[in-house]
Amino acid sequence: xxxxxxxxxxxxxxxxxxxxxxxxxxxxxxxxxxxxxxxxxxxxxxxxxxxxxxxxxxxxxxxxxxxxxxxxxxxxxxxxxxxxxxxxxxxxxxxxxxxxxxxxxxxxxxxxxxxxxxxxxxxxxxxxxxxxxxxxxxxxxxxxxxxxxxxxxxxxxxxxxxxxxxxxxxxxxxxxxxxxxxxxxxxxxxxxxxxxxxxxxxxxxxxxxxxxxxxxxxxxxxxxxxxxxxxxxxxxxxxxxxxxxxxxxxxxxxxxxxxxxxxxxxxxxxxxxxxxxxxxxxxxxxxxxxxxxxxxxxxxxxxxxxxxxxx
Numbered sequence: 001x002x003x004x005x006x007x008x009x010x011x012x013x014x015x016x017x018x019x020x021x022x023x024x025x026x027x028x029x030x031x032x033x034x035x036x037x038x039x040x041x042x043x044x045x046x047x048x049x050x051x052x053x054x055x056x057x058x059x060x061x062x063x064x065x066x067x068x069x070x071x072x073x074x075x076x077x078x079x080x081x082x083x084x085x086x087x088x089x090x091x092x093x094x095x096x097x098x099x100x101x102x103x104x105x106x107x108x109x110x111x112x113x114x115x116x117x118x119x120x121x122x123x124x125x126x127x128x129x130x131x132x133x134x135x136x137x138x139x140x141x142x143x144x145x146x147x148x149x150x151x152x153x154x155x156x157x158x159x160x161x162x163x164x165x166x167x168x169x170x171x172x173x174x175x176x177x178x179x180x181x182x183x184x185x186x187x188x189x190x191x192x193x194x195x196x197x198x199x200x201x202x203x204x205x206x207x208x209x210x211x212x213x214x215x216x217x218x219x220x221x222x223x224x225x226x227x228x229x230x231x232x233x234x235x236x237x238x239x240x241x242x243x244x245x246x247x248x249x250x251x252x253x254x255x256x257x258x259x260x261x262x263x264x265x266x267x268x269x270x271x272x273x274x275x276x277x278x279x280x281x282x283x284x285x286x287x288x289x290x291x292x293x294x295x296x297x298x299x300x301x302x303x304x305x306x307x308x309x310x311x
Contacts, residue, residue: 004250005140005250005251006137006139006250006252007137007138007141008135008136008137008164008248009135009136010162011129014134015129019063022063025156025157026044026056026065028156030044030045031067038115039071039074039115040070040071041070042069042152043067045124048271059282062130062282063128064126064128065129066125066127069125070121072115073120074114074118079114087103126139127149138150141248141250143246143248167247167297169298170245171243171245171247172228172245173227175227175229180219182214187236190212190214190232191234193209193210193230193231194207194218194230195228196208196222196229198224198226198227213231229244234255235288235292238255239252239284258280
């Protein structure tokens with residue numbers, strides 16, 4: 001369950017459920033296979049995997065969850081090709097044209113017929129609730145998938161108000177200043193990747209990979225008015241990541257200094273390894289995220305209630 005990416009949400013109201021209490025709510029939405037006429041299902045699955053049944057796993061004040069999605073693979077082109085063959089045969093045999101309404105009905109009927117034969121793809125998404133810090137972190141690069149995770153959790157609980165991290169200063173402007181004025185906080189170091197964009201010009205983007213970010217070329221782009229919207233960083237020689245301007249962390253790597261803490265521990269089962277890795281991940285992020293928020297100028301505490309994520 002290595003967290004390669006983070007989409008972060010703050011809890012509006014304190015989360016006070018114990019893991020066993022949360023478990024009772026999650027039982028209402030347990031993952032299950034797709035039915036014959038269902039294209040997808042989404043529900044909770046044991047974080048530890050089969051043969052475990054617990055839908056939560058607690059470690060160091062964090063509650064780990066796993067959501068499993070099943071999708072039937074039925075490309076629209078497959079349905080369309082079969083319908084076109086049927087239409088061609090009908091028009092030839094009946095000497096008439098097939099109208100739009102009849103064509104649409106044939107598409108629907110063929111889709112239902114093929115659904116029972118479609119292959120099923122399963123995917124699992126991990127996240128966890130940090131009760132102490134009152135945030136939810138979801139392991140995905142996709143904001144849409146993270147919000148889908150939050151929607152499922154809200155459905156299970158009946159009510160859940162969360163909001164994205166909001167900052168007192170523009171993250172893009174802070175990142176740009178770090179590079180332009182060499183003002184990066186001492187516990188962070190630059191890595192060789194960044195992305196710049198001209199304000200109000202979504203498609204005017206420059207990507208730098210495997211290149212030092214404080215080069216003349218990068219500085220020229222900044223002086224021309226572009227701002228840094230993605231920046232690769234390392235924190236305390238422990239965690240490397242790419243920070244995005246909307247406050248998501250991607251391409252996360254726990255460095256050797258951190259991994260050795262688990263490797264030096266005698267672990268005899270996969271359950272013990274899972275717990276140790278989870279403790280390591282939760283521990284590192286509980287230190288990194290507050291420090292990163294501080295370095296970015298601080299979280300904006302005064303947020304209107306309607307800004308809570310209504311996903």
